[in-house]
Structures are given as structure tokens and as C-alpha cells.
Amino acid sequence: MTDTLRVLGIDPGSLKTGFGVIDVHRSRNAYVASGVIRLPSERPLPERLKIIFDSMLEVIDEYRPHEIAVEQVFMSKSAGSALKLGQARGAAIVAGTFRDIPIAEYEAKKVKQSVVGSGAADKQQMQQMTKTLLKLSDVPQEDAADALAVALCHINSRRHFSQLGDVRQYRRGRVV
Amino acid sequence: MTDTLRVLGIDPGSLKTGFGVIDVHRSRNAYVASGVIRLPSERPLPERLKIIFDSMLEVIDEYRPHEIAVEQVFMSKSAGSALKLGQARGAAIVAGTFRDIPIAEYEAKKVKQSVVGSGAADKQQMQQMTKTLLKLSDVPQEDAADALAVALCHINSRRHFSQLGDVRQYRRGRVV
Numbered sequence: 001m002t003d004t005l006r007v008l009g010i011d012p013g014s015l016k017t018g019f020g021v022i023d024v025h026r027s028r029n030a031y032v033a034s035g036v037i038r039l040p041s042e043r044p045l046p047e048r049l050k051i052i053f054d055s056m057l058e059v060i061d062e063y064r065p066h067e068i069a070v071e072q073v074f075m076s077k078s079a080g081s082a083l084k085l086g087q088a089r090g091a092a093i094v095a096g097t098f099r100d101i102p103i104a105e106y107e108a109k110k111v112k113q114s115v116v117g118s119g120a121a122d123k124q125q126m127q128q129m130t131k132t133l134l135k136l137s138d139v140p141q142e143d144a145a146d147a148l149a150v151a152l153c154h155i156n157s158r159r160h161f162s163q164l165g166d167v168r169q170y171r172r173g174r175v176v
Numbered sequence: 177m178t179d180t181l182r183v184l185g186i187d188p189g190s191l192k193t194g195f196g197v198i199d200v201h202r203s204r205n206a207y208v209a210s211g212v213i214r215l216p217s218e219r220p221l222p223e224r225l226k227i228i229f230d231s232m233l234e235v236i237d238e239y240r241p242h243e244i245a246v247e248q249v250f251m252s253k254s255a256g257s258a259l260k261l262g263q264a265r266g267a268a269i270v271a272g273t274f275r276d277i278p279i280a281e282y283e284a285k286k287v288k289q290s291v292v293g294s295g296a297a298d299k300q301q302m303q304q305m306t307k308t309l310l311k312l313s314d315v316p317q318e319d320a321a322d323a324l325a326v327a328l329c330h331i332n333s334r335r336h337f338s339q340l341g342d343v344r345q346y347r348r349g350r351v352v
Contacts, residue, residue: 044281045269045281046269046272046273046279046281047273049266049269049270049273050270050273050274052270053270053273053274073259078255079254079255079257079258080258081255082255082256082258082259082262083249083258083259083261083262083265084262085259085262086258086259086260086261086262086263086264086265086266087262087263087265087266087269088262088266089259089262089263089266090225090262090263090264090265090266090267090270091266091267091269091270093221093222093225093263093267094225094226094228094229094266094267094270094271095270096222097222097223097225097226097229098226098229103222105220105221105222
């Protein structure tokens with residue numbers, strides 16, 4: 001097996017879902033791709049969820065990540081927006097499980113801590129830091145930056161308890 | 177095409193997801209099947225969502241419904257439980273869209289009004305009424321009863337603006 005690990009980060013939202021793909025090879029991170037799936041807010045819910053699911057399947061089938069990382073949600077939102085966000089998360093996560101890819105979740109605070117060094121980092125700091133860490137020519141769009149950040153957080157977390165050379169063992173043992 | 181319409185009702189939940197299948201033929205409803213998918217609460221979220229998605233696909237592939245009806249959520253819950261419920265709903269709805277089945281949503285109050293005649297009906301009244309309307313020998317389990325009720329509500333709503341003989345036209349025009 002290859003010793004390159006490919007991680008897909010997802011930042012699901014009810015209007016926009018960000019994604020970011022990063023390769024790790026011998027402790028070096030390389031940006032592969034990122035983007036934002038925009039949902040037509042005027043369309044009925046099932047149609048919007050279908051767009052998330054289908055788009056995530058497309059991303060997965062194009063980039064074939066070994067693992068997926070999703071940001072866990074900060075809980076200060078209203079019940080109404082939490083429900084909408086939950087539906088989007090459900091559709092995105094199920095696309096990953098449909099392709100049998102291990103999925104790990106990280107709290108937003110942990111993602112910020114891991115990428116910027118502070119759990120209180122703001123959106124702009126996250127965008128700047130993903131640009132710097134991944135040597136991008138421009139700052140990524142906000143949702144794409146968040147998705148790249150959760151992928152980076154996953155990669156950093158993995159380093160704590162696993163050599164990146166043995167993806168297989170990790171996938172068997174630790175991730176869902 | 178056949179003039180029998182088969183409706184799958186779904187009552188998604190983060191711990192239990194109920195389903196119920198009803199056939200309509202010449203304005204007569206016939207119970208086909210119902211059940212509850214129980215989720216292991218101790219398992220990680222992606223695994224639980226995968227169980228919902230896979231189980232709903234199994235139900236869909238076994239019973240081949242023409243249309244799906246899902247209960248819309250009552251909004252008094254906390255943000256935390258709304259998020260969990262949203263994730264379960266997302267996984268269940270996406271299973272329907274994956275098989276390209278039209279999905280309609282109904283508010284809980286409308287379902288109760290349609291089945292029991294009162295928007296304030298309680299769980300037991302719903303269970304009793306689905307038993308009576310569908311000529312069942314026993315009351316269905318609570319979540320299965322709610323799923324059968326939303327299917328009945330969908331069937332009743334359809335009658336208002338469409339002859340049941342022409343499913344195709346309806347599916348093209350009105351449902352998502």
C-alpha cells in the first residue's frame with residue numbers, strides 16, 4: 001500500500017457545504033483541492049439534501065480520500081438552525097459511510113486550537129492560516145478554509161498516536 | 177401502469193426511526209408493513225446514520241414505494257436534540273432521494289388533524305386510530321404508528337387535488 005494518506009475535510013451547512021482535500025506524505029501536507037457546494041435555498045429540503053449527498057459522493061469518487069474529518073457543531077444556535085444544520089450534516093456524513101470511509105469528528109474549538117494555536121481564532125485567522133500552512137496563492141473561501149482546517153486537525157491528531165505509514169492499522173483500530 | 181399507490185411514511189429519530197407502508201387502491205387503504213429501526217446509542221454518529229440510511233434503503237428496496245411522506249419536526253426541542261434529530265432526518269430523507277422517490281413533508285399538527293381529527297391528539301390516540309383505520313389486530317408501536325399516520329396524512333392530502341388513478345401526473349407536478 002501507498003504511504004500517502006489522503007484526508008477529506010467537510011464543513012457541512014444548510015446553505016453552503018465546504019470541502020477540502022489534503023495529502024500527507026512523510027509528515028508533509030500537500031493541498032489537493034477544495035471548494036464549496038452552494039445550495040439553492042428556495043428549493044425543497046429533500047432536493048437540497050440530495051444535492052449535498054450527490055456532490056459529496058462526486059468529491060469522494062473523484063479524490064478517493066482514505067479518511068474523512070467533519071467539524072462538530074458549536075451548540076449556541078437556535079433549535080431551528082440546529083435542525084437544518086443537522087440535516088445537512090446527516091446527508092454529508094452518510095455519503096462518506098456509503099463509500100465505507102472512516103469518519104472522525106472534531107470540535108470546532110479543537111480545530112482552531114490545532115490549526116491556529118488558539119481555540120478562539122476567528123474566521124479570517126483560519127483562512128490566513130490554512131493559506132500559510134498549505135502554501136496556497138490565495139486565501140480559500142471561508143467554508144473551504146474551515147473544511148481544510150478540519151482535515152489538518154485530523155492529520156495533526158493522527159500524529160499523536162499513529163505513524164502515518166500504517167494507515168491500515170489506524171483505519172481498523174481507531175476511527176469509526 | 178397500476179392504479180395502486182404505495183406510500184412509505186417515515187418518522188425519523190436519533191434513537192428510533194419508525195416506518196410504515198400503506199397501499200391505496202380505489203380510495204381504500206391497505207396496511208402493508210411497519211416497523212422500527214433501533215439505533216445503538218453507544219455507537220459513534222456516522223455509524224448510527226449509516227444504519228438509518230442502509231435500513232431505509234432496505235425498506236425502500238423491499239417494498240418499492242411510489243412516494244414517501246416524512247413528518248416535519250415540532251420545534252420546541254433544545255438545539256442539541258434538534259441537531260441530533262436533523263442528522264437522523266437527513267440520513268433518512270437522503271435514502272429516499274437516492275432512489276429518486278418523491279418526498280413530501282407534513283407538519284406534526286397536520287398529521288394529527290388528518291388522522292385523529294385534532295391537532296392536539298396524543299400518542300395513544302394516534303396508535304389507536306392507525307389501528308382502527310388500517311384494521312390492524314394490535315396497536316402498532318409508537319414510532320411505527322407515527323410513520324403510518326404520516327403516510328395516511330399524505331394519502332388524505334393527495335385526495336384533495338388529485339385522483340389516485342393518475343400517480344404519474346401527481347409525481348411530476350406536485351411532490352418534490
